[in-house]
Amino acid sequence: MHYKYCPTCGSKLTLKEAGDDGGVPYCEHCAKYWFDGFSTCVIILVANELQEIAMLRQNYLSTQYYSYVSGFIQPGENAESTAMREVKEELGIDLDSLDFAGTYYFPKRDQLMIGFIGLCKKQPLRLSSEVNNAKWIPANEAESLMFPDSPGNAMHPIFRKYLGMIIKKTTDSRM
Ligand SMILES: [Zn+2]
Known part of the structure; x- marks a missing residue:
């Protein structure tokens, strides 16, 4: 599952660089990355x-x-x-x-x-x-x-x- 919205607060996620993983969906409000889930x-x-x-x-x-x-x-x-x-x-x-x-x-x-x-x-x-x-x-x-x-x-x-x-x-x- 690829996240577009923050599962915690519902904000739209932006892509943020996360080291070797490249751009990862990120919630500015919660200051949290949301890696693809399974x-x-x-x-x-x-x-x-x-x-x-x-x-x-x-x-x-x-x-x-x-x-x-x-x-x-x-x-x-x-x-x-x-x-x-x-x-x-x-x-x-x-x-x-x-x-x-x-x-x-x-x-x-x-x-x-x-x-x-x-x-x-x-x-x-x-x-x-x-x-x-x-x-x-x-x-x-x-x-x-x-x-x-x-x-x-x-x-x-x-x-x-x-x-x-x-x-x-x-x-x-x-x-
Ligand atoms: Zn959030």
Whole structure:
């Protein structure tokens, strides 16, 4: 989001030089720069020991495709605690581990998605009211349910990281 008016006082912003960033919208009244804004979210691929992935359908996003758990980081939270909280809220699961899986900018919604892979023992999914359907899907079938791969879609790159993780685990256990 590019600011034209000050979100605090409503004054029209002017461009002011801000070091290496060049001209940045500036409020003379509040003496404050307003750098372009975006939301910061987490997205978590949740998998169990049988290499099944928790796939969720939320009708407000799509009635066809499934996604992972995701949510906005709230002021005062860090990304890891948001990820643990969202998985608990949406699926009723306490994760055993949480690994960082890259960051992805989703231009359509101006969201920076912070990706994670969360592992847990297989257990029943207890859905929040925000989720219309969720199920454990074997990893080799999961890709066909995801939103199609496109720039900014974090699901596929995180999925490829997960595949790399389970291949490495299999290789390590053979050594
Ligand atoms: Zn202002």
